Amino acid sequence: MPPKKHIDLQQVVQTAIEVADENGLEAVTLASVAARLDIRIPSLYNHVEGLPGLRRELALWAAQNLADELRRASVGRAGKDAIWSLAIAYRKFARTHPGVYPITRKAPEADDAEMMKASEELLEIVYAVLRPYGFNDADLIHAVRALRSVLHGFVDLETAGGFEMGYDRDESYERLVRMFTDALELHGYGKQP
Amino acid sequence: MPPKKHIDLQQVVQTAIEVADENGLEAVTLASVAARLDIRIPSLYNHVEGLPGLRRELALWAAQNLADELRRASVGRAGKDAIWSLAIAYRKFARTHPGVYPITRKAPEADDAEMMKASEELLEIVYAVLRPYGFNDADLIHAVRALRSVLHGFVDLETAGGFEMGYDRDESYERLVRMFTDALELHGYGKQP
DNA sequence: TTTATAGTCTAAACATATTAGTTTTGAGTG
DNA sequence: CACTCAAAACTAATATGTTTAGACTATAAA
Numbered sequence: 466m467p468p469k470k471h472i473d474l475q476q477v478v479q480t481a482i483e484v485a486d487e488n489g490l491e492a493v494t495l496a497s498v499a500a501r502l503d504i505r506i507p508s509l510y511n512h513v514e515g516l517p518g519l520r521r522e523l524a525l526w527a528a529q530n531l532a533d534e535l536r537r538a539s540v541g542r543a544g545k546d547a548i549w550s551l552a553i554a555y556r557k558f559a560r561t562h563p564g565v566y567p568i569t570r571k572a573p574e575a576d577d578a579e580m581m582k583a584s585e586e587l588l589e590i591v592y593a594v595l596r597p598y599g600f601n602d603a604d605l606i607h608a609v610r611a612l613r614s615v616l617h618g619f620v621d622l623e624t625a626g627g628f629e630m631g632y633d634r635d636e637s638y639e640r641l642v643r644m645f646t647d648a649l650e651l652h653g654y655g656k657q658p
Numbered sequence: 659m660p661p662k663k664h665i666d667l668q669q670v671v672q673t674a675i676e677v678a679d680e681n682g683l684e685a686v687t688l689a690s691v692a693a694r695l696d697i698r699i700p701s702l703y704n705h706v707e708g709l710p711g712l713r714r715e716l717a718l719w720a721a722q723n724l725a726d727e728l729r730r731a732s733v734g735r736a737g738k739d740a741i742w743s744l745a746i747a748y749r750k751f752a753r754t755h756p757g758v759y760p761i762t763r764k765a766p767e768a769d770d771a772e773m774m775k776a777s778e779e780l781l782e783i784v785y786a787v788l789r790p791y792g793f794n795d796a797d798l799i800h801a802v803r804a805l806r807s808v809l810h811g812f813v814d815l816e817t818a819g820g821f822e823m824g825y826d827r828d829e830s831y832e833r834l835v836r837m838f839t840d841a842l843e844l845h846g847y848g849k850q851p
Numbered sequence: 852t853t854t855a856t857a858g859t860c861t862a863a864a865c866a867t868a869t870t871a872g873t874t875t876t877g878a879g880t881g
Numbered sequence: 882c883a884c885t886c887a888a889a890a891c892t893a894a895t896a897t898g899t900t901t902a903g904a905c906t907a908t909a910a911a
Contacts, residue, residue, distance in 0.1 A: 471876090471889075496867055504890070506868075511889050516868065572819035588822075603825055610812070610821055610830040611837060621712070626765035628803060630782070632796060635668020637803040640848050646805060650839040651844065655833050664908095689898055697859070699899075700880070709899065733859050 472502055477512045478522050485523065485564030492564075495519065500638045519573065522569045528583035531558050531569060546592045547647045552616055552642045559620035566624055570617075595649075604655045611654065615645050667693055670705045671715050678716065678757030679735045679750075685757075688712065694806045714773065724751050724762060728783045740787045740840045745809055752813040759817055773819035797848045804847065809839050811837075 481500050484493050495516055499506045513519045538554035539547045559566040573580040588609075595608050619641055622628060628637075648654050673694050677686050688709055692699045706712045731747035732740045752759040766773040781802075788801050812834055817823060822831075841847050 488825075494867065505892085506833060507870085507892085509888050510816050510869080549852090570814065570820060571819045603829075606822070607830045607833050608824045610815075610827075611834045613820075614811035614834055615817060616811070617815055618807035618809070621763065621814060622803075622807060622810055624761045627763065627806075629799070632799045634803075636796075637800045641807055643805045644837065644841040644847065647845075648841065654837065687898065688900090698861080700861085701859050702902085703900080 470502070470504060472504065472508075472512065474512045474522065476502065477519070478508065478526050478602040480524065481519055481523050482562065482565055486562050487564065490567055493519065493523065513653065520568070521577065523565060524571060524573070525580055525583055526576070527562070527565050528573075528580070528587050531555070534558050535587070538589060539594050542616075543597060544649070547641060548646050548649075549592055551591070551640070554621050555616045556623075556638060559624050559644060563624040568618070570621075580641050581643070595600050598649060598653070600653070600656055604653075604657065608649070608654045612645060615641055663695070663697055665697065665705065667705045667715065669695065669717050670702065672714070674712055675719065675758055675796055676717050678761075679755050680757065680764070682757050686712065686716065699755070701847055705733075713761065716758060716769070717766070718773055720755070720758050720762050720803060721761070721766075721773070721780050724748070725776065725780040725783060727751050730785050732783065736790060738843070741805070741839055741842075742835060744787055745831070746782070748809045749813050749831060750814075752817050756817040763814075784834060791846070791849070793846070793849055797846075797850065799851065802845045805838060808834055 467602050471650060477498065480498050481493050482559075484497050484501065495506045498519065499509055502509075509519070513522055533553055534554045534557070538550040542550050573584045575581065591609050591612060593603065595605060595612065598605075599606070619638055623634060623638075628634060659693040670691065674686050674692050675696065681690075687710055688699045688702050691712065700795045702712070706715055706833075727750070728744055735743050766777045768774065784802050784805060785798065788798060788805065791798075791801070793801060811835050812831055816827060816831075821827060
């Protein structure tokens with residue numbers, strides 16, 4: 466009779482993160498996670514509500530941790546400096562967690578309050594970085610969407626292996642982010658006079 | 659004895675496209691496609707090499723058709739005008755095929771010549787639109803990566819439902835693309851003097 | 852008319868997910 | 882210290898999906 470493992474939710478999520486980052490998000494199955502924890506599949510149901518529940522925990526972890534990293538990066542900085550730091554942290558998260566990152570694309574279920582909150586907090590960090598520029602509501606929204614598009618577009622293509630080899634991707638990212646900060650400074654990214 | 663259906667690869671792919679765009683890429687299974695074609699699952703193996711094969715055909719179709727649309731949009735135009743038209747066509751493809759679009763993220767397998775070719779042709783269209791700007795090799799690559807990031811980032815977030823409601827997304831996209839074209843004009847996006 | 856083949860099918864094996872119900876550990880209580 | 886009991890593991894059974902093997906049949910070509 467084998468002794469109890471007394472696995473908790475945190476271990477389950479941590480294992481799912483490992484599987485995702487080693488073998489891709491599609492490799493995160495109840496079977497692969499259970500095998501790695503050396504327990505049977507049904508035992509996972511003590512911790513998560515099936516595969517959808519496991520995915521939800523993974524998405525929640527991703528949103529919360531990405532938000533933490535972005536907050537840490539941008540706190541105490543302002544303007545171009547804050548955006549730059551945010552951009553570096555964003556890309557670093559995606560490169561550290563190439564398998565987990567893509568799950569952040571999924572919009573949260575409206576009935577999942579915790580997930581909605583994490584999603585909103587993540588978004589709020591981006592708002593906070595751009596708010597000091599003094600945009601009106603509409604311009605701020607457009608600028609936030611632009612920044613999110615730029616960051617997500619680059620790191621998503623990069624982690625998916627979508628860029629050709631041979632030229633420095635750091636340099637590409639720097640120029641892309643600078644394009645955004647320059648646009649902000651040069652003509653306020655749509656700011657009304 | 660039921661009469662033969664004589665389904666061909668094109669019908670299989672078309673059905674997969676329908677399933678993807680109606681119910682999402684994850685809903686594209688041999689089971690769902692076979693059911694829609696009113697044949698048994700094993701019969702699909704006459705047309706595609708299992709589920710990986712079906713996904714590959716879908717990815718090939720996506721790359722070829724996106725390339726067609728982009729080519730059609732940018733041919734006969736130059737400079738900002740060509741970029742603008744390309745951007746509109748890119749987003750239109752994603753919105754017309756929200757379920758198929760995400761499969762374009764996947765980098766092609768190096769041993770799949772047809773897929774590699776489609777991927778390269780797609781990339782070449784973006785190069786063609788930016789080449790007249792007269793960049794050196796490195797600058798051109800950075801600019802192409804930037805344009806791809808901008809287009810993919812926005813469109814991917816939009817089709818994933820990642821943008822908040824209530825403000826005009828067309829306007830957001832226009833401003834984002836204009837940011838890129840302005841950057842090209844104002845300081846050549848890294849062009850050496 | 853015959854034959855070859857392409858396309859369909861059934862059957863069976865395997866993997867994953869899920870539910871139901873059982874067992875066991877070990878932590879807290881009397 | 883012994884008991885209880887809830888949490889966490891388990892086995893078993895079912896459903897859905899993928900894959901392979903092999904048989905059948907309609908049709909097009911010889």
